[in-house]
Amino acid sequence: MDNSISMAVIKRLPKYHRYLKELLDRDVKRISSKELSEIIGFTASQIRQDLNNFGGFGQQGYGYNVEDLYKEIGKILGLTKTYKTVIIGAGNLGQALANYTSFGSYGFELVGIFDKNPKIVGLEINGIEVTDVDLMKKFLENNDVDIAYICTNKTGAQFVADILVQAKVKAIWNFAPVDLKVSEDIRVENVHLIDDLLTLSYFLKEQGE
Amino acid sequence: MDNSISMAVIKRLPKYHRYLKELLDRDVKRISSKELSEIIGFTASQIRQDLNNFGGFGQQGYGYNVEDLYKEIGKILGLTKTYKTVIIGAGNLGQALANYTSFGSYGFELVGIFDKNPKIVGLEINGIEVTDVDLMKKFLENNDVDIAYICTNKTGAQFVADILVQAKVKAIWNFAPVDLKVSEDIRVENVHLIDDLLTLSYFLKEQGE
């Protein structure tokens, strides 16, 4: 029996979480799959199906308790604990991510920033000093880092990834325009920004035809 | 008859484009779907199926000519023309995107940057002066802008989107953590960074169980 949850479902969970947070902030107490479907844009059937992968959180004739469901999805997403994160590559993007305070509010705690550029090493960004990337290996040995954000250029990304794998970092969030080769036991999420632009470009071309 | 290409296929096109560019740079002349499958990680069958949505670019017993295929996919993606783009919100992320030179090399030309913060308005980023967002509407009337990158906070995003829709901007690349409500004729790509982190978090939690 295959009890693993499909990727399609997993990728929708953050959106549920986001919308439930909004409802919670607006003091909405309960919501039906139908009502939720109208604001979130999935079908009611899909919402019920998705949630039932994890348990029966609703109640017939009533719907779902917003606060409970929000907390349940938080638990499913692993938001009950905090994660230590590092940024490698403190260029524009790395600095932008370092300054994103909202990640911290979800429990992603930034504990280190690394770069190889001597002009950037030593700078303080969001209260954290940028360290030379040559010292990263040692840092990872002394700190139990969960997630690394790779914000280097294409050339440096695989080199950095190899060190991260060796140091048993658990996940990589990769912004470099390259698909990293890593061992099975490390999870990678790629953000290929240019891919999104090309998708837009595809549709703009289509429109003109 | 439904002749529209599925989103699953469209989302893979940029990856084909990326890998073909790499092969081209390495002076590889021809490639079979089997060889490509080994480096790109899709099945050979899927690759052939994907490409055949747009035409028979290959040749039996030979495979695909790398340069031709690269160009064809570029054409499919609409990379034969240039697009005028603007950035709204010149915070850390907006500035990072403004400094991304690689977008330009794909034909996405940055023509304006807007912000509401008086401390930022007037700054020059990558050769472009940041303009007050109140002047954006007028700017859009005088310049045929194709794509707008929304890098504002959650609060400002919908307000900005409404102006963009009115000004007949064709596409929005939205980095604000909100799902924009826009008319049908404008294309939106969302980049919800936090969603990716939550996906990683989901899998980290799974690992521990």
Add this chain to the structure above:
DNA sequence: ACGATATTGCCAAATATTTAACAAAAATGT
């Protein structure tokens, strides 16, 4: 020049995902 090999394009089968349908259970109104 010709047989062996490689490889596409396409169709069909297998999987995966989404949507529809509905019985069962809870809530609501009178």
Add this chain to the structure above:
DNA sequence: ACATTTTTGTTAAATATTTGGCAATATCGT
């Protein structure tokens, strides 16, 4: 208290996507 309405959880049907199989055709080696 009881009929009506709401809404879930779940099963089944419908769609969509991916993979496998193979005839047709080109290339390659001799």
